[in-house]
Amino acid sequence: MRFALAWLLLLAASAAQADELVIYRCTDAAGALTVQNMPCPKGSKQQIKRMQSLATVPMTPPAPTPVAPETTPAATSAATPSPPSAAAPATPVATVRLPPPNLxxxxxxxxxxxxxxxxxxxxxxxxxxxxxxxxxxxxxxxxxxxxxxxxxxxxxxxxxxxxxxxxxxxxxxxxxxxxxxxxxxxxxxxxxxxxxxxxxxxxx
Structure with a gap:
């Protein structure tokens, strides 16, 4: 009972939280452009973009592991091994392009x-x-x-x-x-x- 109550409290806190994402666009004296998540170094021209990030959703609690029944040696030898599952294809990562600096x-x-x-x-x-x-x-x-x-x-x-x-x-x-x-x-x-x-x- 205490485990279920703690899990519900964690779920409510995670669903209500949405952090603000701050992106710093830095242009140094040589004109080199850098995009980072921390303030620009001293001497660089800094532009700040603020975006609302998605709220995180907690994973569902794992189901209890079932206890396998005891088997006899004869039943174990008769069991047929399942074939290995094929690896899922990798999902390509989309390139995120930010808006240009202000003019x-x-x-x-x-x-x-x-x-x-x-x-x-x-x-x-x-x-x-x-x-x-x-x-x-x-x-x-x-x-x-x-x-x-x-x-x-x-x-x-x-x-x-x-x-x-x-x-x-x-x-x-x-x-x-x-x-x-x-x-x-x-x-x-x-x-x-x-x-x-x-x-x-x-x-x-």
């Missing part, structure tokens, strides 16, 4: 736009027109600029794959139609973006 679509002050992996891209200083003391714009001797910040918003999940494909195309154009001194750097950036795209759910 942000930014708008410049003049109405232009671009896509970036940074939620807050670096500010830039746009030059201003200088004038002389008499108000003549041709007589300005100094230089001045205004610090501006672009407005950025996260790309929705349903448009994330399309945005990454566009970013990959732009990286390839920048590599193939670039100057010789920046070709190696642009090629490395194209390889990094292409690897993220093909290894994510967008490339599956």
């Amino acid at each position: 942000f679509r930014c708008t410049t002050r003049d109405g232009g736009g671009y896509v970036t992996e940074d939620s807050e891209p670096a500010s830039r200083c746009e030059p201003l027109q200088t004038t002389g003391l008499d108000g003549n714009p041709q007589g300005g001797a100094g230089e001045a600029c205004e610090v501006v910040h672009d407005t950025c918003a996260r790309v929705p999940d349903e448009g994330l794959c399309e945005a990454w494909k566009k970013r990959c195309d732009e990286a390839e154009v920048a590599w193939r139609f670039t100057r010789a001194e920046t070709s190696e750097k642009n090629k490395a950036e194209f390889d990094r973006v292409q690897r993220i795209l093909t290894e994510s759910a967008c490339g599956g």
Whole structure:
């Protein structure tokens, strides 16, 4: 009776428990992508994905082992051995592809736009027109600029794959139609973006 009561309590506790699965996507300074179940190392760009894991279901208690009746030597010799059972075929394990990292679509002050992996891209200083003391714009001797910040918003999940494909195309154009001194750097950036795209759910 005490064994049955303890088993029912374990069954109720296991059925009510559903843990949250946390996945950390880490991108180091060299652009290498790592997916792990612990926080990223210091210096890496970290993105966190939270998913609800399935609640575990306890196994049914084993049935009591029946006691075989005693047999005589004659009956034992007459018993026919059962043939060995064939091994069950191995079930293939499906590859799980995660969504790609977030992208942000930014708008410049003049109405232009671009896509970036940074939620807050670096500010830039746009030059201003200088004038002389008499108000003549041709007589300005100094230089001045205004610090501006672009407005950025996260790309929705349903448009994330399309945005990454566009970013990959732009990286390839920048590599193939670039100057010789920046070709190696642009090629490395194209390889990094292409690897993220093909290894994510967008490339599956």
